[in-house]
Amino acid sequence: MTLSKQLYLIISFIFFMIFSGNFIISVNNFKNYLYMESTTKAQDTATYLGMSLKSIIDDKTDPEIKSIISAIANRGFYKEIRLENVEFNFSANDLITANDKLDSSYKIKDITVNSNDGEIIDSSEDDLLEQELSELENESLEEDSMDIKIYSFIPAKNFPKYKKITINYVAIKDNISINASSLIEINKVLVDIERVEKFENTPQWFIDILPMQMPEMKSEISNGWKTQAIIYVTANAGEAYSQLFEQVKGALYYALVSFGISIIILIIFLRFLLKPLKDIESLAINISKGKFGIIKKLPWTIELKNVAISMNAMSNKIKMIIFKLNNNIELLTEELLCDKLTGLHQEQSFNSDMKHMFTHKEKNAFILYIKIDNFEEFTRDNKNELVDDFLKDFAKVLIDSDKDSKAYRFIGSTFVMISKELHDKKIRSIVVKIKTGFKYLSTKYNLLSIAHIGVTPFNHISTTEDILLLAHDSYEMAKQIGVNEFYIGDKNSSIIDMEEWKNLVSDIIDNNKFELKYTHQTLSTDGKNNILIEEIFTSVRDKESKEVPIGTFLSIAQEYHKVVNFDKAVIKHVISDIKTNKIKQELLINLTFDSLMDSSFIIWLEDILVKNKDISKQLLFSVTAYACVRDIEVFKLFISLVHRNGAKIVLKRYEIKFISLDTLKELNLDYIRLARDYTNGLIMDSTKQSFVESVCELSKLLNIKVLAESVKNIQCFNMLAKLGVYGVSMENNKETK
Numbered sequence: 001m002t003l004s005k006q007l008y009l010i011i012s013f014i015f016f017m018i019f020s021g022n023f024i025i026s027v028n029n030f031k032n033y034l035y036m037e038s039t040t041k042a043q044d045t046a047t048y049l050g051m052s053l054k055s056i057i058d059d060k061t062d063p064e065i066k067s068i069i070s071a072i073a074n075r076g077f078y079k080e081i082r083l084e085n086v087e088f089n090f091s092a093n094d095l096i097t098a099n100d101k102l103d104s105s106y107k108i109k110d111i112t113v114n115s116n117d118g119e120i121i122d123s124s125e126d127d128l129l130e131q132e133l134s135e136l137e138n139e140s141l142e143e144d145s146m147d148i149k150i151y152s153f154i155p156a157k158n159f160p161k162y163k164k165i166t167i168n169y170v171a172i173k174d175n176i177s178i179n180a181s182s183l184i185e186i187n188k189v190l191v192d193i194e195r196v197e198k199f200e201n202t203p204q205w206f207i208d209i210l211p212m213q214m215p216e217m218k219s220e221i222s223n224g225w226k227t228q229a230i231i232y233v234t235a236n237a238g239e240a241y242s243q244l245f246e247q248v249k250g251a252l253y254y255a256l257v258s259f260g261i262s263i264i265i266l267i268i269f270l271r272f273l274l275k276p277l278k279d280i281e282s283l284a285i286n287i288s289k290g291k292f293g294i295i296k297k298l299p300w301t302i303e304l305k306n307v308a309i310s311m312n313a314m315s316n317k318i319k320m321i322i323f324k325l326n327n328n329i330e331l332l333t334e335e336l337l338c339d340k341l342t343g344l345h346q347e348q349s350f351n352s353d354m355k356h357m358f359t360h361k362e363k364n365a366f367i368l369y370i371k372i373d374n375f376e377e378f379t380r381d382n383k384n385e386l387v388d389d390f391l392k393d394f395a396k397v398l399i400d401s402d403k404d405s406k407a408y409r410f411i412g413s414t415f416v417m418i419s420k421e422l423h424d425k426k427i428r429s430i431v432v433k434i435k436t437g438f439k440y441l442s443t444k445y446n447l448l449s450i451a452h453i454g455v456t457p458f459n460h461i462s463t464t465e466d467i468l469l470l471a472h473d474s475y476e477m478a479k480q481i482g483v484n485e486f487y488i489g490d491k492n493s494s495i496i497d498m499e500e501w502k503n504l505v506s507d508i509i510d511n512n513k514f515e516l517k518y519t520h521q522t523l524s525t526d527g528k529n530n531i532l533i534e535e536i537f538t539s540v541r542d543k544e545s546k547e548v549p550i551g552t553f554l555s556i557a558q559e560y561h562k563v564v565n566f567d568k569a570v571i572k573h574v575i576s577d578i579k580t581n582k583i584k585q586e587l588l589i590n591l592t593f594d595s596l597m598d599s600s601f602i603i604w605l606e607d608i609l610v611k612n613k614d615i616s617k618q619l620l621f622s623v624t625a626y627a628c629v630r631d632i633e634v635f636k637l638f639i640s641l642v643h644r645n646g647a648k649i650v651l652k653r654y655e656i657k658f659i660s661l662d663t664l665k666e667l668n669l670d671y672i673r674l675a676r677d678y679t680n681g682l683i684m685d686s687t688k689q690s691f692v693e694s695v696c697e698l699s700k701l702l703n704i705k706v707l708a709e710s711v712k713n714i715q716c717f718n719m720l721a722k723l724g725v726y727g728v729s730m731e732n733n734k735e736t737k
Contacts, residue, residue: 003274003277004270004271004274004277007270007274008266008267008270011266011270012263012266015259015262015263015266016259019255019258019259019262020255022255023251023252023255026251027210027244027247027248027251030244030247030248030251031210031212031244034212034240034243034244035212035214035240037240038214038235038236038237038239038240039214039215039217039235041077041235042078042214042215042216042217042233042234042235043217043219043233045072045077045078045081045217045233046217046218046219046231046232046233047219048072049068049069049072049081049083049219049231049233050219050220050221050231052068053065053068053069053083053221053229053231054221054222054223057221057223057228057229058223058228060085060190060228060229065083065190065191066191069081069083069191069193069231070193073193073195076195076236076239077235077236077239078195078233078234078235078236079194079195079197079214079234079235079236079237080192080193080194080195080216080232080233080234081191081192081193081231081232081233081234082189082191082192082193082231082232083189083190083191083192083229083230083231083232084161084188084189084190084229084230084231084232085187085188085189085190085228085229086154086155086220086227086228086229086230087121087152087153087154087226087228088152088153088155088184088186089150089151089152089153090150090151090153090184091149091150091151092107092108092149092151094182094184095108095111095167095169095182095184096108096171096182098182098183098184099171099180099181099182101180102171102180105173106171106172106173107171107172107173108169108170108171108172108180109169109170109172110169110170111151111167111168111169112167112168112169113153113165113166113167113168114165114166115156116156117155117156117159117163117165118153118154118155118156118159118165119153119154119156120151120152120153120154120167121151121152121153121154122151122152153165153167153184153186155186155188159186159188160188161187161188161189161192162185162186162187162188162189163186164183164184164185164186165183165184165186166181166182166183167181167182167183167184168180168181169181169182190229195236197236197237197238201242201245201246202238202241202242202244202245203245206241206245206248207241210241210244212237212240212241212244213237214234214235214236214237214240215234216232216233216234217232217233217234217235218230218231218232218233219231219233273301275299276295276298276299276301276304276305276308277304279295279297279299279308280295280304280307280308280311283295283311283312283315284311287314287315287318291665292315292316292318292319292322293315294312294315294316295308295311295312318701321701322661322665322698322701325661325694325697325698326661326662326698328690328694329656329661329691329694329695329698330656330661332687332688332690332691332694333655333656333657333691335687336348336677336678336687336688336691337349337657339395339409341388341391341392342391342392342394342395342409343395344395344398344399344407344408344409344415345406345407345408345409346408346409346410347408347409347410347411347416348675348677349408349657350408350410350416350418351464351677352626352653352655352657352658352675353406353418354418354464354467355464355624355626355653356626356629356658357418357420357458357460358460358464358551358555359593359624359626359627359629359630360630361460361558361559362420362458362460363458363460364420364421364422364423365418365419365420365421365422365457365458366418366419366422366427366455366456366457366458366488367416367417367418367455367456367457367458367467367468367471368416368417368418368419368431368453368454368455368471369414369416369453369454369455369456369468369471369472369474369475370398370414370415370416370417370434370451370452370453370454370475371413371414371415371451371452371475372394372413372415372450372451373449373450373451373452374449375412375413376413378390378447386445390441390445393441393444394415394441394450394451395407395409395415397434397437397438397440397441398415398417398434398437400433400437401417401430401431401433401434401437402419402430402433404419404420404421405417405418405419405420405430406418415451416468416471418458424488427455427488428488431453431455431486431488434453434486435453435484435485435486438450438451438484439484442484448483449483449484450484451484452475452478452479452484452485452486453475453478453485453486453487454471454472454473454474454475454476454477454478454486454487454489455471455474455486455487455488455489456470456471456473456474456488456489457489460555460559461501461552461555461556461559462552462555463549463551463552463555466552470489471489473489474487474488474489475487477489501556502556502560504542504543504548504556505553505556505557505560505562506560506562508540508553509557509562509565509566509569510565512569512573513540513541514538514539514540514566514569514570515538515539515540516536516537516538516539516570516573516574516577517536517537517538517539518534518535518536518587519534519535519536519537520534520535520537520709520710520729521533521534521535521729521730522534522535522588522707522709522727522728522729523717523727523728523729523730524726524727525717525720525721525725525726525727525728526721527721531585532585532586532726532727533585533586533587533588533620533650533707533727533729534583534585534586534587534588535587535588535590535622535729536570536574536587536588536589536590537550537590538550538570540553554566554592558592558594563592563594563595564592564594564595564598564600564601566592567591567592567595567601568595568601568604570589571589571605571608571619572608574587574589574619575608575612575615575619578615578618579615583618584618585618586617586618586619586620586648587618587619587620588620588622588650589619589620589621589622590622590623590652591621591622591623592627593623593624593627593628593630593631593634593635596623596634596635596638597630597631597634602637602638602641605641606641606644606645609642609645609646609647610645613645613646616645616646616647617646617647617648619647619648620647620648620649620650620670620671621638621642621647621648621649621650622649622650622651622652622673623635623638623649623650623651623652624651624652624653625651625652625653625654625655625658625659625675626653626655626658628651628658628659629658629659632663632667635667636666636667639667639668639669640668643668648670648671649668649669649670649671650669650670650671650672650673650707651667651669651671651672651673652673653673653674653675653676654672654673654674654675654695655675661698664702664704665702669704670704670705671704671705671706671707671726671727672695672699672704672705672706672707673706673707673708673709674692674695674706674707674708674709674725676708676709676710678691678692678708679692679708679709679710679711679716679720680710680712682716682719682720683715683716683719689719689723692706692708692720692723692724692725693723693724696723696724696725697724700724705726705727706724706725706726707725707726707727707728707729708720708725708727708728708729709728709729710729710731711728711729711730711731712730712731717730
């Protein structure tokens with residue numbers, strides 16, 4: 001996850017917690033406010049009703065009591081308004097009347113009731129007090145009222161609204177006492193008006209989340225110093241919930257809008273703040289790809305500014321190091337490929353150019369084989385300075401014969417030329433011009449015969465060895481013709497009939513008549529000599545069971561559009577071997593560039609890699625450097641596909657003349673394997689040592705591992721390890737499985 005996303009999540013979470021906390025606190029505060037407001041309003045109403053009913057509470061059956069209470073309840077702000085009696089008065093006669101077994105002649109005493117229901121109070125004491133108060137106020141009580149014995153029942157705290165209670169007492173008649181009891185109905189509620197709580201504008205889930213139980217408020221109604229009734233008022237929660245829900249919706253909308261605005265501001269601020277980090281990240285990625293730019297606009301944040309300055313300095317330093325390495329490698333390459341005396345390219349360069357021609361299927365080209373006559377005698381009879389001058393003049397004759405042709409010096413007196421895009425008349429004119437130059441050399445150096453020239457057409461379905469052999473045969477024919485003569489071979493000459501080739505190639509590919517050889521084990525140079533890579537070669541045979549040169553086979557397969565099917569068959573065979581034989585090391589599979597340019601092959605390869613994801617990491621696909629020159633962009637796409645599916649890429653026979661160092665920096669390669677000409681004779685050649693060391697140093701900067709192939713002895717192996725080569729295959733280290 002990127003830093004920006006982490007900051008977005010963290011800060012957004014913090015903002016969310018802050019807004020959520022504020023939202024919850026505000027909702028809870030408003031809920032408490034509504035609760036207190038409803039409670040206070042209920043208490044005020046109870047007090048108001050208590051004061052209003054005080055003057056008429058003596059007659060508890062007065063209808064005006066209910067009218068007053070109804071008027072208040074009809075406002076709809078209350079769930080319930082209830083008036084309850086506090087005491088219930090009864091006389092002895094009421095108790096006797098309630099008992100069918102007694103008559104008016106009985107007197108009663110010792111009245112009791114269950115303590116759980118309440119208590120019985122003798123009201124005579126209260127009547128006496130009232131009498132005294134009345135006397136103080138000059139009021140007279142009627143005499144008959146004093147003769148009535150009155151008792152008061154005070155209900156217990158948890159006494160229900162309605163209940164029949166049993167009052168026990170002692171009944172006396174004619175001095176005979178009996179225990180008796182009477183059932184008295186007690187209905188505490190004088191007036192009870194209830195309203196159904198309506199939550200029409202409030203969803204049930206909201207009520208469940210924010211429960212709000214309204215308390216019952218009360219006010220005592222007294223007449224004088226005695227409490228005669230209690231008025232109970234309960235607020236209607238529906239009104240409170242309605243206000244609370246509207247408040248919550250408003251607060252939620254505000255919180256969401258505020259949160260959204262805050263996040264937008266945060267994103268803008270972070271983008272502005274982190275933009276320098278994007279530039280630094282981009283520079284780091286470009287450095288890893290070999291692109292060494294700088295951050296021109298430095299960030300204003302001190303820490304980021306220091307990092308940007310350090311990155312710029314590092315980029316410039318690496319750029320200078322690579323620039324020096326590039327120059328060093330180019331100079332060393334030029335020194336390795338060119339003959340110091342004549343300035344002509346050497347045999348290594350010729351082999352590379354021939355591979356390039358095979359890859360591009362050159363058709364109108366000729367190979368000239370030229371060898372100086374009696375060169376050993378000339379060097380023996382003349383001083384070194386004269387021999388050097390002769391070789392320089394000889395090379396100049398070849399160079400001047402055709403500006404579009406390229407001349408090479410092999411060992412000693414053997415020279416080769418490649419002339420491209422020529423017809424028969426043109427090659428003849430070139431050869432005649434060379435022959436004329438030889439006449440000049442004959443006169444200058446007093447030599448009768450300078451050299452003979454053998455010419456053969458280039459055959460893109462043949463091999464370098466076969467073409468040189470044909471050119472040499474033409475050279476031998478030229479010697480038979482005369483002094484300084486030439487011979488141009490037949491353009492239609494071929495080692496094997498093309499129709500036979502076509503049938504042979506089709507049969508081998510269509511019927512999988514090939515063998516895989518696991519050879520050229522690449523060993524690590526870390527001192528452990530572990531097997532890193534094992535290269536796979538294909539072996540094909542003709543009808544007589546003679547092994548066919550694989551280069552010629554592939555050329556014919558390309559000619560008849562069979563090579564893609566061949567590459568598919570090889571890959572399937574390798575995957576099957578890995579699973580069957582439980583192979584653990586990485587296997588190198590050579591591919592032709594025709595397959596890379598075939599869209600059906602690319603689709604097929606990705607599909608088979610996805611299906612074999614567990615072993616794809618063991619597959620290394622190799623392509624030769626001279627083949628990639630055909631289309632670098634196609635090669636880049638292929639590299640992306642391979643890496644996307646867990647496999648790796650090896651660039652074989654790497655030479656700077658085919659893939660420049662600038663191009664190499666753009667390729668996300670895993671390995672490059674040096675052409676064997678760079679390691680042959682390495683021990684005695686300081687130029688090659690410097691070249692290999694420079695390539696290794698450059699590759700380390702580009703995160704590419706360098707391999708070497710076909711090393712002949714342990715001394716060379718140790719030298720390559722010392723120079724920084726990652727893995728080396730020994731020429732005599734071969735196995736076939």
